[in-house]
Amino acid sequence: MALISTHDKTFELQEGETLLEGLERTGHEVEYQCRSGYCGSCRVKILDGRVSYDDFPLAFVAPGEILPCCCRVNEDIKVDCRGRVSEPDLFDVGLFDERD
Numbered sequence: 001m002a003l004i005s006t007h008d009k010t011f012e013l014q015e016g017e018t019l020l021e022g023l024e025r026t027g028h029e030v031e032y033q034c035r036s037g038y039c040g041s042c043r044v045k046i047l048d049g050r051v052s053y054d055d056f057p058l059a060f061v062a063p064g065e066i067l068p069c070c071c072r073v074n075e076d077i078k079v080d081c082r083g084r085v086s087e088p089d090l091f092d093v094g095l096f097d098e099r100d
Contacts, residue, residue: 005048005078019051019068023081030068030081037070044068049077 001012013022023030032042037057051071
């Protein structure tokens with residue numbers, strides 16, 4: 001089985017286990033919704049190695065990203081699953097005045 005390396009752990013993916021399931025089993029907190037490649041919320045960065053997909057996911061996958069819910073890991077890989085950088089709130093229009 002393939003070895004998966006993250007920023008703090010290296011573990012072996014178990015037989016029949018998805019990358020998302022392996023990350024969860026080893027204590028990594030990865031956001032997810034559909035578990036089948038439709039929503040893209042489990043998106044993580046791949047730093048080394050390659051994955052494949054039986055059916056290409058419907059969610060957009062940028063270069064350097066993978067969907068751990070539905071990718072096939074056939075070789076050792078290194079991923080960054082520490083979460084996305086939060087984006088500014090585009091709808092913050094200052095309706096509420098924060099006072100001490």
